[in-house]
Each structure stands twice: as C-alpha cells, then as structure tokens.
Amino acid sequence: MNETTKKESATMSSTENVLRASHVAKTYDEGGLRTDVLSDVSFTLKRGETMAIVGASGSGKSTLLHIIGGLDTLTAGEVEVDGRILSKLSDAERGRVRNRSLGFIYQFHHLLPEFTALENVCMPLLIRGTAITEAEREASVLLERVGLGGRMQHKPSELSGGERQRCAVARALVTKPACVLGDEPTGNLDEGNAAQVYALMLELNREVGTSFILVTHDTRLAARMDRTLVLHNGVLQESPKH
Ligand SMILES: Nc1ncnc2c1ncn2[C@@H]1O[C@H](COP(=O)(O)OP(=O)(O)O)[C@@H](O)[C@H]1O
Ligand SMILES: [Mg+2]
Numbered sequence: 001m002n003e004t005t006k007k008e009s010a011t012m013s014s015t016e017n018v019l020r021a022s023h024v025a026k027t028y029d030e031g032g033l034r035t036d037v038l039s040d041v042s043f044t045l046k047r048g049e050t051m052a053i054v055g056a057s058g059s060g061k062s063t064l065l066h067i068i069g070g071l072d073t074l075t076a077g078e079v080e081v082d083g084r085i086l087s088k089l090s091d092a093e094r095g096r097v098r099n100r101s102l103g104f105i106y107q108f109h110h111l112l113p114e115f116t117a118l119e120n121v122c123m124p125l126l127i128r129g130t131a132i133t134e135a136e137r138e139a140s141v142l143l144e145r146v147g148l149g150g151r152m153q154h155k156p157s158e159l160s161g162g163e164r165q166r167c168a169v170a171r172a173l174v175t176k177p178a179c180v181l182g183d184e185p186t187g188n189l190d191e192g193n194a195a196q197v198y199a200l201m202l203e204l205n206r207e208v209g210t211s212f213i214l215v216t217h218d219t220r221l222a223a224r225m226d227r228t229l230v231l232h233n234g235v236l237q238e239s240p241k242h
Pocket of ligand 1: 028029030035037055056057058059060061062063064
C-alpha cells in the first residue's frame with residue numbers, strides 16, 4: 001500500500017467507532033417454528049481494530065455477521081456502521097453503506113467463475129461507478145500486494161485454494177472499506193495457507209487501517225487479533241486476553 005492510500009484511509013471519516021451493535025436480538029420465525037438465535041449482542045469496534053468472533057457451530061456467528069453487514073434484518077436492537085444506523089436507511093442507502101464502508105470475505109471464495117482475478121477484484125469499484133481504467137489500476141495494485149501479480153488474467157478455477165482466498169481478500173479491500181467482515185475466511189484452507197491468509201489480512205490491517213471482524217473456529221488464529229469475543233447462548237462476551 002502506498003502513502004496516498006494510507007493518507008486517504010486516515011482522513012476517510014472521523015467517526016472513532018467503525019461499528020456499534022446495541023442490544024441486537026434475532027429470532028427466526030418460519031412456519032410457526034421459532035428459533036431464538038441472538039438475545040442480546042452489544043459491542044463497539046474502533047477504527048483499525050481487529051476482532052475475532054468464536055463460538056460453537058449453530059451459535060449464531062453467521063447470523064450476526066449477516067446482520068452487521070446489512071444482509072439480514074434484526075428483531076430488536078440497533079447496528080451502526082460508520083456512523084449510519086442500518087435500520088433507518090432505505091434499501092438503496094443500505095446498499096451504498098455496504099459498498100462504501102464494508103468488505104466481505106466468505107469461507108468459499110464467492111469469486112465469479114466466468115471472470116478473471118482482475119475483473120473479480122474490479123467488481124466492487126465498478127459497482128460504485130469507478131471508471132474501468134481506474135478500477136483496473138487499483139485492482140492491480142491490490143492483486144500485486146496479495147502476491148497475485150502474475151495471476152491477474154487467471155479465472156478462479158485456474159487458481160489454487162489459497163490464491164482464490166487471497167484474491168477474495170484483495171476484492172474485499174479494493175474499496176478501502178472501514179471494516180472487513182469475514183465468515184470463516186480460512187475455513188476451507190489447510191493450516192499453512194490459512195496462516196498465510198491471516199498474516200496477509202493483519203498486514204493489510206496495519207498498513208491501511210481497515211478494521212476486521214473475523215469469525216473463526218481456530219483459537220490460535222483468533223489469538224492473533226486484538227480482541228476475541230465468544231458467542232454463547234445468544235450473548236456475545238469479551239474473552240480476556242492472556
Ligand atoms: N434462515 C434461517 N431460518 C431459520 N433458522 C435459521 C436461519 N439461518 C440460521 N438459522 C438457525 O440459526 C442458528 C444459528 O445459525 P448460524 O448463524 O448459521 O450459526 P453459526 O454460523 O454460528 O454456525 C442455527 O440454529 C440455524 O439453524
Ligand atoms: Mg456460520
């Protein structure tokens with residue numbers, strides 16, 4: 001990342017908290033079947049902070065990330081992203097906040113199979129209206145940065161698992177979002193590749209100042225983040241650092 005990028009992210013927004021969840025509750029109610037998933041989730045995430053969310057399978061980690069990311073609605077409470085309360089926005093405004101302030105990385109890369117690595121990384125910029133030459137320039141910088149400078153014209157099927165996830169990291173960061181949300185972003189990789197992708201995300205966190213919330217099963221990877229929060233019985237609790 002060059003000096004201009006650092007300066008841009010430093011002046012992007014003066015809001016100290018990138019994310020704030022306040023008494024978030026979520027109940028799925030489908031066909032008379034009620035599932036209380038989240039009962040009372042509150043936390044704040046500062047600009048540049050990294051946070052791991054851990055918890056048993058089915059504890060609601062993905063549900064929580066979807067709500068924070070504006071992909072699912074909450075039953076009660078409030079989520080604020082970069083100073084905007086999601087539930088008070090129209091669908092179009094919420095879409096803009098997602099595109100402007102958040103980046104997403106999933107367990108499976110979710111790259112578009114018909115497009116090259118370069119085109120995939122360009123996509124979030126094109127969606128926000130960046131001209132194609134500028135988008136390609138910025139996407140190339142990011143792809144170089146994640147070690148895929150020699151793979152820009154490859155399609156996802158022509159990349160290894162680790163390379164695909166590094167491409168997904170580049171796509172999540174190309175818009176210089178305030179926060180990246182990752183749902184088991186290395187869950188599909190072997191230990192070596194998982195450690196490499198984590199190291200890369202933490203380097204980018206330090207260089208660009210992007211906050212990260214990563215859901216993971218791996219307590220060793222979680223320990224590399226600034227904070228670890230545990231989701232249990234619908235409540236999120238800070239786990240003390242040793
Ligand atoms: N769309 C849905 N409708 C009903 N129940 C759901 C839905 N999505 C998730 N759940 C339930 O919510 C709980 C939490 O799921 P999830 O957030 O995926 O957990 P985790 O990511 O921690 O494994 C599970 O019991 C799951 O069955
Ligand atoms: Mg999940």
